Amino acid sequence: MNGSSLLVFTDLDGSLLDHHSYSWAPAAHWLEKLRRAQVPLIINSSKTRAEVSALSLELGICDAPCIVENGAAILLPPRWQQPGEGDMITLGADIAHIRHALAQLRDQGFSFEGFGDVSPQRVAEWTGLPLAQAQLAWQREATEPLFWHEDEQRLDAFTQALAQHQLTTTRGGRFVHVMAAQADKGRALLWLKKRFAQLSGNECRCVALGDGANDIPMLNAAEMPVLIRNDASLVQLPAELETRCYLTQQAGPSGWNEGLDHWLGSA
Ligand SMILES: [Mg+2]
Structure with a gap:
């Protein structure tokens, strides 16, 4: 796994977090692997900044950007900011x-x-x-x-x-x-991918993991998409995405692990 050219984007509820218990414990092994390889783990959630900040601290990923409010706002730690920029970008409207x-x-x-x-x-x-x-x-x-x-x-x-x-x-x-109108989880992913290239001079590849209909633009924008099984309502993917998207057998954080095993397991 080449940490310098990889970004991992994740939905929270039903993906990294268990739908019922909100636990991420089954994902701990991969979280540690990503941390050691210095791969940014980027939350991409419908929640607000205030809602995700405690979880960011708990996961030890405060030095990574974070996408909140369904792609409408991107939080940038200092290393990801351009000179004169604040710690938040809104895509289209505040x-x-x-x-x-x-x-x-x-x-x-x-x-x-x-x-x-x-x-x-x-x-x-x-x-x-x-x-x-x-x-x-x-x-x-x-x-x-x-x-x-x-x-x-x-x-x-x-x-x-x-x-x-x-x-x-x-x-x-x-x-x-x-x-x-021009904000969604996929556009926010692409915005950060471009910013990464500007700052590092390297192109990167993206893993994206999600379980809901609002995750489809994010999965579509990623080279390595993972649809996490959600027994309540498995979302219908567009045909092109379905052929290249990995669908997990397991739900929640266990499925999250499975998706990373699929794309990065041998890396
Ligand atoms: Mg979800």
């Missing part, structure tokens, strides 16, 4: 832009409540999360989850109106997520 556009749409008659309109207590009620966790999920930087008050037809009209602000919507559980 939360101030999104909330400004949402205020205009509300004035046009659309009815919804965003995380920015309510308290962390209300987010805890909506999500069923304990308050401490709801507080972390509430701290948005580049995507806004909405509680939608109208029907599907009005949601289509709302999505069309957002397009004029270069924004779009995606469904995620009970929320409608508003984010930049």
